[in-house]
Amino acid sequence: xxxxxxxxxxxxxxxxxxxxxxxxxxxxxxxxxxxxxxxxxxxxxxxxxxxxxxxxxxxxxxxxxxxxxxxxxxxxxxxxxxxxxxxxxxxxxxxxxxxxxxxxxxxxxxxxxxxxxxxxxxxxxxxxxxxxxxxxxxxxxxxxxxxxxxxxxxxxxxxxxxxxxxxxxxxxxxxxxxxxxxxxxxxxxxxxxxxxxxxxxxxxxxxxxxxxxxxxxxxxxxxxxxxxxxxxxxxxxxxxxxxxxxxxxxxxxxxxxxxxxxxxxxxxxxxxxxxxxxxxxxxxxxxxxxxxxxxxxxxxx
Amino acid sequence: xxxxxxxxxxxxxxxxxxxxxxxxxxxxxxxxxxxxxxxxxxxxxxxxxxxxxxxxxxxxxxxxxxxxxxxxxxxxxxxxxxxxxxxxxxxxxxxxxxxxxxxxxxxxxxxxxxxxxxxxxxxxxxxxxxxxxxxxxxxxxxxxxxxxxxxxxxxxxxxxxxxxxxxxxxxxxxxxxxxxxxxxxxxxxxxxxxxxxxxxxxxxxxxxxxxxxxxxxxxxxxxxxxxxxxxxxxxxxxxxxxxxxxxxxxxxxxxxxxxxxxxxxxxxxxxxxxxxxxxxxxxxxxxxxxxxxxxxxxxxxxxxxxxxxxxxx
Numbered sequence: 001x002x003x004x005x006x007x008x009x010x011x012x013x014x015x016x017x018x019x020x021x022x023x024x025x026x027x028x029x030x031x032x033x034x035x036x037x038x039x040x041x042x043x044x045x046x047x048x049x050x051x052x053x054x055x056x057x058x059x060x061x062x063x064x065x066x067x068x069x070x071x072x073x074x075x076x077x078x079x080x081x082x083x084x085x086x087x088x089x090x091x092x093x094x095x096x097x098x099x100x101x102x103x104x105x106x107x108x109x110x111x112x113x114x115x116x117x118x119x120x121x122x123x124x125x126x127x128x129x130x131x132x133x134x135x136x137x138x139x140x141x142x143x144x145x146x147x148x149x150x151x152x153x154x155x156x157x158x159x160x161x162x163x164x165x166x167x168x169x170x171x172x173x174x175x176x177x178x179x180x181x182x183x184x185x186x187x188x189x190x191x192x193x194x195x196x197x198x199x200x201x202x203x204x205x206x207x208x209x210x211x212x213x214x215x216x217x218x219x220x221x222x223x224x225x226x227x228x229x230x231x232x233x234x235x236x237x238x239x240x241x242x243x244x245x246x247x248x249x250x251x252x253x254x255x256x257x258x259x260x261x262x263x264x265x266x267x268x269x270x271x272x273x274x275x276x277x278x279x280x281x282x283x284x285x286x287x288x289x290x291x292x293x294x295x296x297x298x299x300x301x
Numbered sequence: 302x303x304x305x306x307x308x309x310x311x312x313x314x315x316x317x318x319x320x321x322x323x324x325x326x327x328x329x330x331x332x333x334x335x336x337x338x339x340x341x342x343x344x345x346x347x348x349x350x351x352x353x354x355x356x357x358x359x360x361x362x363x364x365x366x367x368x369x370x371x372x373x374x375x376x377x378x379x380x381x382x383x384x385x386x387x388x389x390x391x392x393x394x395x396x397x398x399x400x401x402x403x404x405x406x407x408x409x410x411x412x413x414x415x416x417x418x419x420x421x422x423x424x425x426x427x428x429x430x431x432x433x434x435x436x437x438x439x440x441x442x443x444x445x446x447x448x449x450x451x452x453x454x455x456x457x458x459x460x461x462x463x464x465x466x467x468x469x470x471x472x473x474x475x476x477x478x479x480x481x482x483x484x485x486x487x488x489x490x491x492x493x494x495x496x497x498x499x500x501x502x503x504x505x506x507x508x509x510x511x512x513x514x515x516x517x518x519x520x521x522x523x524x525x526x527x528x529x530x531x532x533x534x535x536x537x538x539x540x541x542x543x544x545x546x547x548x549x550x551x552x553x554x555x556x557x558x559x560x561x562x563x564x565x566x567x568x569x570x571x572x573x574x575x576x577x578x579x580x581x582x583x584x585x586x587x588x589x590x591x592x593x594x595x596x597x598x599x600x601x602x603x604x605x606x607x608x609x610x611x612x613x614x
Binding site (some may be wrong): 137 | 317584585
């Protein structure tokens with residue numbers, strides 16, 4: 001290995017070592033520059049915590065009808081009760097778990113698949129790229145909800161199935177974002193330099209190309225998370241999603257509340273707000289990340 | 302340009318049919334078990350295999366299926382009535398198409414002008430208000446807005462939207478009464494996306510030298526904005542419009558169900574509940590083809606607006 005090559009790898013190691021403190025400083029700078037984005041980050045973190053501990057801190061059993069029906073919000077039932085006399089606050093807390101599980105589960109799948117496909121497509125170009133991209137075009141032509149419903153008929157609407165299906169569907173559009181990022185990065189001089197130093201293709205992709213595509217990948221994953229949660233809610237709202245009385249979802253709750261909204265519109269408010277705040281937070285966080293991570297947008301706006 | 306777009310669309314159509322066709326064949330194990338359930342009889346299972354053509358080779362199945370599709374034959378429903386899916390979809394085309402195009406019209410007519418105004422008044426209170434609304438429009442699910450709106454309207458004024466459908470030929474006013482509200486709410490998301498994109502693009506174009514030149518020549522503001530800036534900013538906006546088509550078309554499923562419009566979306570939801578796979582597959586193909594065709598339409602129409610694209614490119 002040449003001297004220049006050794007120096008290159010040493011620099012890689014140093015960059016790895018100083019990462020924790022850099023991340024912390026980055027976070028502080030992010031909070032200063034993007035106050036709204038930081039607020040949304042807090043909301044997202046709270047949501048994740050609720051998803052983990054929510055069912056255990058919920059004051060009542062979300063599935064049992066312990067109270068009078070359709071109560072207004074009061075001291076006992078903070079969000080009131082639904083048409084079967086179940087505590088809405090407890091149900092909202094439990095619903096957070098489904099949303100977060102679907103969102104993060106599907107997005108993890110999407111990240112792996114989209115990054116693999118997008119990198120191959122963008123790095124090798126040529127006929128490989130053409131074939132992959134035409135296929136991606138085809139998948140993207142299907143409205144998410146429609147393809148989702150079509151697959152739900154086959155696989156059933158369990159939590160696991162939904163996560164896998166949504167992860168696969170999301171991969172198409174995300175892979176296009178990864179691809180365009182890779183296309184841009186591969187033209188840089190440092191890629192040429194690394195290649196001329198004899199860095200092999202797998203290492204080149206993993207250590208030099210992908211880290212430089214980190215920003216667009218993170219942004220698309222964050223915005224995608226909101227989209228996945230929305231898709232699950234829409235599916236449940238149509239009454240064809242997860243339908244397990246012990247595991248209430250926000251979409252399902254909104255669907256039930258819609259049927260008696262002419263009597264008590266406030267019951268539709270809670271699940272709707274939960275969905276809206278969650279999706280809004282992921283969208284805004286993605287926006288703020290884009291502004292922070294994309295050097296071209298960092299200056300004045 | 303037009304020929305290239307048409308060719309690409311044709312390839313996309315082909316991939317779409319291939320995916321839709323593969324969906325049912327990718328099921329691991331016995332398809333009849335998945336679609337008919339445990340209680341199926343051997344007779345029913347054999348009948349289903351015959352109807353889905355599962356007892357032939359994959360290629361032969363696909364060729365036959367495509368041939369049927371080209372003739373508008375989507376197969377027969379798995380429900381006991383064995384209705385023709387193609388005919389059922391055709392009957393329900395009108396509400397869906399009207400809803401889609403009205404929503405598209407609303408989003409273009411609101412999103413682009415609002416984006417342009419926000420860009421011209423960048424940094425002012427007006428810009429801030431418009432942008433805030435667009436972010437809200439992107440984040441609050443339309444089905445939630447519709448639920449609250451319908452609930453409050455029903456509770457406060459006892460108003461419920463008219464249910465059922467009247468043909469556009471018989472009662473145009475009745476159609477407008479049924480369409481305007483779902484279309485408006487459906488258009489909110491797309492409109493917000495278009496607004497953000499047109500604002501961003503206008504800001505970029507407004508900084509260009511030729512815009513400064515146009516101002517320096519003493520042209521009227523309207524002329525600078527509409528003739529010089531807007532036309533150059535629109536191309537990426539059209540791309541976004543194409544991408545959000547899938548969103549808009551998918552949204553018809555929700556709003557038809559919510560407002561009781563007897564369109565393809567309602568048909569699809571009912572078929573999913575009844576586990577009528579042939580009907581679901583038919584509706585899926587129609588929706589995906591609609592997205593491809595609207596995209597092609599938008600692209601081609603834009604080609605005529607932009608002189609740079611009119612030649613061969």
